[in-house]
Amino acid sequence: AQSVTQPDARVTVSEGASLQLRCKYSYSGTPYLFWYVQYPRQGLQLLLKYYSGDPVVQGVNGFEAEFSKSNSSFHLRKASVHWSDSAVYFCVLISNTNKVVFGTGTRLQVLP
Amino acid sequence: GPKVLQIPSHQIIDMGQMVTLNCDPVSNHLYFYWYKQILGQQMEFLVNFYNGKVMEKSKLFKDQFSVERPDGSYFTLKIQPTALEDSAVYFCASSFGRAQDTQYFGPGTRLLVL
Numbered sequence: 001a002q003s004v005t006q007p008d009a010r011v012t013v014s015e016g017a018s019l020q021l022r023c024k025y026s027y028s029g030t031p032y033l034f035w036y037v038q039y040p041r042q043g044l045q046l047l048l049k050y051y052s053g054d055p056v057v058q059g060v061n062g063f064e065a066e067f068s069k070s071n072s073s074f075h076l077r078k079a080s081v082h083w084s085d086s087a088v089y090f091c092v093l094i095s096n097t098n099k100v101v102f103g104t105g106t107r108l109q110v111l112p
Numbered sequence: 113g114p115k116v117l118q119i120p121s122h123q124i125i126d127m128g129q130m131v132t133l134n135c136d137p138v139s140n141h142l143y144f145y146w147y148k149q150i151l152g153q154q155m156e157f158l159v160n161f162y163n164g165k166v167m168e169k170s171k172l173f174k175d176q177f178s179v180e181r182p183d184g185s186y187f188t189l190k191i192q193p194t195a196l197e198d199s200a201v202y203f204c205a206s207s208f209g210r211a212q213d214t215q216y217f218g219p220g221t222r223l224l225v226l
Contacts, residue, residue, distance in 0.1 A: 032212040036217075041219065041220075042219050042220075043116065043203055043205075043216075043217030043218045043219045043220055044155075044203070044205075044217040045217070046214050046215075046216075049214065051212070090155060094212050096212075097168075098160065098167065098168055098210055098212070099157075099168065100145075100157040100160075101157070102147075102154055102155040102156065102157070103154070104153075104154045105154065105155070
């Protein structure tokens with residue numbers, strides 16, 4: 001069975017600091033991996049996605065993520081966070097049979 | 113970017129009543145989804161829908177749930193009858209291609225069952 005683990009429920013960083021949000025997955029096949037962001041009272045917005053090719057994928061607003069098959073990970077990074085990045089971030093896996101699995105989310109708080 | 117609309121934004125009903133949640137997906141999208149998010153908890157997949165049929169559903173998609181998209185209008189989620197545990201935010205999403213394609217999410221409908 002597929003699963004996604006986001007081990008950090010909450011992350012707090014200061015504005016301008018670097019950021020890494022962790023995501024580990026479990027899936028025997030080749031996963032489609034996504035990072036979505038959810039701002040308060042809004043739907044999810046896609047940050048980036050990965051299926052194949054360069055393991056480092058660039059997304060919107062300066063976000064990037066790195067896929068590691070050996071570590072079964074897809075961590076999200078940003079070099080310098082802004083207060084407006086405060087939101088909940090979801091790592092999502094979609095299997096090649098269209099099964100969608102969300103991580104539990106990481107709530108990011110950026111301190112001014 | 114493309115927008116998915118959901119109507120209503122909030123709904124309060126009594127347990128046992130029927131409720132219909134409406135989703136206006138991106139106009140050229142072919143695949144449609146419903147997700148459920150209980151306050152403070154994980155987003156959970158309910159169902160996906162393509163070409164007039166349910167393609168896949170999760171264990172959360174109880175017999176009291178049904179979906180349809182008559183004649184290309186709203187994509188609806190109907191719950192009949194509702195139960196207390198149905199209280200949650202329901203998100204609709206749509207994509208042009210299969211689930212692995214980018215899904216665009218609506219802002220959610222907050223359902224409270226009393």
